[in-house]
Amino acid sequence: xxxxxxxxxxxxxxxxxxxxxxxxxxxxxxxxxxxxxxxxxxxxxxxxxxxxxxxxxxxxxxxxxxxxxxxxxxxxxxxxxxxxxxxxxxxxxxxxxxxxxxxxxxxxxxxxxxxxxxxxx
Amino acid sequence: xxxxxxxxxxxxxxxxxxxxxxxxxxxxxxxxxxxxxxxxxxxxxxxxxxxxxxxxxxxxxxxxxxxxxxxxxxxxxxxxxxxxxxxxxxxxxxxxxxxxxxxxxxxxxxxxxxxxxxxxxxxxxxxxxxxxxxxxxxxxxxxxxxxxxxxxxxxxxxxxxxxxxxxxxxxxxxxxxxxxxxxxxxxxxxxxxxxxxxxxxxxxxxxxxxxxxxxxxxxxxxxxxxxxxxxxxxxxxxxxxxxxxxxxxxxxxxxxxxxxxxxxxxxxxxxxxxxxxxxxxxxxxxxxxxxxxxxxxxxxxxxxxxxxxxxxxxxxxxxxxxxxxxxxxxxxxxxxxxxxxxxxxxxxxxxxxxxxxxxxxxxxxxxxxxxxxxxxxxxxxxxxxxxxxxxxxxxxxxxxxxxxxxxxxxxxxxxxxxxxxxxxxxxxxxxxxxxxxxxxxxxxxxxxxx
Ligand code: SF4
Numbered sequence: 001x002x003x004x005x006x007x008x009x010x011x012x013x014x015x016x017x018x019x020x021x022x023x024x025x026x027x028x029x030x031x032x033x034x035x036x037x038x039x040x041x042x043x044x045x046x047x048x049x050x051x052x053x054x055x056x057x058x059x060x061x062x063x064x065x066x067x068x069x070x071x072x073x074x075x076x077x078x079x080x081x082x083x084x085x086x087x088x089x090x091x092x093x094x095x096x097x098x099x100x101x102x103x104x105x106x107x108x109x110x111x112x113x114x115x116x117x118x119x120x121x
Numbered sequence: 122x123x124x125x126x127x128x129x130x131x132x133x134x135x136x137x138x139x140x141x142x143x144x145x146x147x148x149x150x151x152x153x154x155x156x157x158x159x160x161x162x163x164x165x166x167x168x169x170x171x172x173x174x175x176x177x178x179x180x181x182x183x184x185x186x187x188x189x190x191x192x193x194x195x196x197x198x199x200x201x202x203x204x205x206x207x208x209x210x211x212x213x214x215x216x217x218x219x220x221x222x223x224x225x226x227x228x229x230x231x232x233x234x235x236x237x238x239x240x241x242x243x244x245x246x247x248x249x250x251x252x253x254x255x256x257x258x259x260x261x262x263x264x265x266x267x268x269x270x271x272x273x274x275x276x277x278x279x280x281x282x283x284x285x286x287x288x289x290x291x292x293x294x295x296x297x298x299x300x301x302x303x304x305x306x307x308x309x310x311x312x313x314x315x316x317x318x319x320x321x322x323x324x325x326x327x328x329x330x331x332x333x334x335x336x337x338x339x340x341x342x343x344x345x346x347x348x349x350x351x352x353x354x355x356x357x358x359x360x361x362x363x364x365x366x367x368x369x370x371x372x373x374x375x376x377x378x379x380x381x382x383x384x385x386x387x388x389x390x391x392x393x394x395x396x397x398x399x400x401x402x403x404x405x406x407x408x409x410x411x412x413x414x415x416x417x418x419x420x421x422x423x424x425x426x427x428x429x430x431x432x433x434x435x436x437x438x439x440x441x442x443x444x445x446x447x448x449x450x451x452x453x454x455x456x457x458x459x460x461x462x463x464x465x466x467x468x469x470x471x472x473x474x475x476x477x478x479x480x481x482x483x484x485x486x487x488x489x490x491x492x493x494x495x496x497x498x499x500x501x502x503x504x505x506x507x508x509x510x511x512x513x514x515x516x517x518x519x520x521x522x523x524x525x526x527x528x529x530x531x532x533x534x535x536x537x538x539x540x541x542x543x544x545x546x547x548x549x550x551x552x553x554x555x556x557x558x559x560x561x562x563x564x565x566x567x568x569x570x571x
């Protein structure tokens with residue numbers, strides 16, 4: 001399965017606290033490495049929390065990340081959310097379109113399943 | 122600026138085992154810069170931060186004295202003197218030095234950093250370029266109808282948040298400034314205000330709103346121009362508006378009626394606008410809408426700024442160079458060109474050949490091509506914590522934390538300067554001290570006297 005989504009990185013409370021507690025600590029690392037997928041999209045694609053997916057951006061940049069279910073009313077279908085950090089930044093390209101700011105929100109990405117959660121256990 | 126002037130706010134001495142209380146300390150974790158925090162300090166450790174939010178508590182309670190070396194050269198402990206010498210050599214050897222970061226340093230340190238950049242004919246850029254840089258460009262194009270957060274607290278009866286989620290990024294925004302305060306012209310506080318949140322997700326902030334408008338991603342420009350047209354009384358095709366924005370035309374009409382009926386409207390905007398396709402064009406649309414609304418009533422717009430002193434960085438770089446960020450001195454005078462002299466571009470285009478990062482983490486937050494280039498050039502990093510950037514630096518200084526260990530001045534997100542009240546001394550030097558030492562050596566190498 002490969003489908004196109006819009007990736008929205010953003011701030012979260014745990015990501016913000018993690019900056020002060022230490023970027024190499026588990027709290028921060030767990031927060032910035034969890035991709036939220038809308039429950040409707042998960043059901044439709046047969047995805048489960050903990051499954052590993054690959055996101056690929058418009059210029060071929062890609063990351064692998066584990067998924068978690070977004071809160072039902074928070075994340076509409078078709079959108080993916082991830083806390084700002086190393087993974088979200090790897091999905092940015094070097095081009096800022098003359099603005100100095102890489103497109104860091106609203107990125108078109110494809111998502112494909114790489115590994116089922118159960119397969120890693 | 123002498124070192125004495127920044128020491129005016131040096132922390133008072135601690136007595137082992139005794140509780141010290143710092144009243145009205147300043148939290149510099151986010152742009153709200155709350156200056157009403159009571160800190161309880163015991164044995165150089167903050168044990169309580171009264172009134173701080175969850176982010177502020179994490180900030181205060183996790184900055185204790187540590188015994189890490191103050192300077193590492195190529196990952197090995199070194200003396201500060203050796204670090205200053207090596208840093209000055211790196212910066213003066215390079216042909217295209219870049220100095221980047223600054224938004225978590227006090228203004229006094231920012232000033233020295235811009236001075237160094239001037240001496241070495243380098244490029245200076247702040248984290249503004251990757252948060253509200255597009256807003257900085259839009260301010261120049263459209264202008265800014267603005268006010269202080271005190272005015273918002275006392276007057277604002279229509280509070281809008283566009284592409285901003287303060288419930289998670291600025292947790293005391295609602296209670297201290299924008300929604301809850303009982304003010305002179307809004308005596309009943311929250312009851313006297315209407316709160317509107319416009320976003321592509323139903324964020325935690327949406328729960329605080331009277332009206333939540335969930336719009337199509339990447340359609341901010343179209344939505345804002347819809348409102349501009351409505352403000353001017355122009356006719357629009359309802360179906361087209363719905364298709365483009367993902368929101369019924371009647372919802373935008375209703376919003377405009379409420380905006381016109383307000384006595385004092387405020388639009389706080391965030392990176393939902395500036396980081397999304399359209400960037401400065403999105404912000405220009407929002408600032409132009411705000412300007413248009415003043416034909417009907419009083420309306421202002423304010424960016425919700427992230428880092429504690431990113432607003433100070435804009436101010437200091439502006440009064441030192443005439444421009445707010447992305448400033449190049451290669452020709453001996455300042456030139457401003459976002460997209461060329463901004464750090465993401467200078468690194469991703471492989472132009473800089475050396476650099477200095479101050480209180481920022483580009484090795485975690487930049488695009489892959491920019492990170493790869495930064496890792497390939499010699500650079501100096503100043504930070505309070507161990508980060509991917511300090512680990513990749515040729516010279517890494519572990520510095521004291523501003524607001525907790527050092528004094529100085531920061532600018533709140535509404536450009537109000539606030540003096541810091543530090544809690545306890547750190548064994549590490551301040552970034553002001555490190556930068557001053559590097560500046561002295563740079564001047565010596567370049568033969569500059571005075
Ligand atoms: S709102 Fe911001 S400045 Fe105020 S206490 Fe929280 S993190 Fe600190």
